[in-house]
Amino acid sequence: MGQILLLNPPMNLSSAQEPRRELELVWARSEREGAAYSTCIIGDILYIVGATYKNIDGKVISVGTIEARYAYTGELLNEWVNDKGPSYFVDCTVLNNKLFVVEVYYKYGSIYF
Numbered sequence: 274m275g276q277i278l279l280l281n282p283p284m285n286l287s288s289a290q291e292p293r294r295e296l297e298l299v300w301a302r303s304e305r306e307g308a309a310y311s312t313c314i315i316g317d318i319l320y321i322v323g324a325t326y327k328n329i330d331g332k333v334i335s336v337g338t339i340e341a342r343y344a345y346t347g348e349l350l351n352e353w354v355n356d357k358g359p360s361y362f363v364d365c366t367v368l369n370n371k372l373f374v375v376e377v378y379y380k381y382g383s384i385y386f
Contacts, residue, residue, distance in 0.1 A: 307338060313365040313372060319344040322374050324361035325354065337362045337376045 307325035314320070319342045324335035337360040341351040360378040367373070 307335070308361070310362065311364045313367050314344060315367055315370060315372060317344050318342070318350065320365060320372055322362035322365045327354075327356055329356065329358075334359045335361050337378070339365075339372075339374060 305325055307323055309321050309323040311322050312319060313322075321340045321342065323338060325338045326333050327336050329336075336358075337355040339353045339362060340349060342349055355376065355378070358378065360376055362374045362376045365372060365374045
């Protein structure tokens with residue numbers, strides 16, 4: 274889903290006083306066509322939300338996709354795809370160790386958890 278890059282060390286881009294440091298690319302993945310719109314992390318699991326492209330009934334459409342990857346290597350652990358129609362996941366957050374995502378489905382918004 275798009276290209277995901279994990280850099281070390283993490284940087285606080287909102288701080289003007291952050292010292293300049295060398296960045297190291299820890300891993301990068303670009304395994305299929307799509308787009309990543311947001312990421313969230315719970316423990317060692319990085320959740321990537323966005324869309325991938327699927328051929329459904331002869332039409333190529335974007336479908337909401339969530340990938341769970343091991344944060345240190347990028348290994349794909351699990352994936353959830355809403356292949357019921359055109360959609361994409363646009364954002365995520367974590368509350369009480371649970372992942373909440375926002376999906377745009379046709380013209381309507383949905384919240385899943």
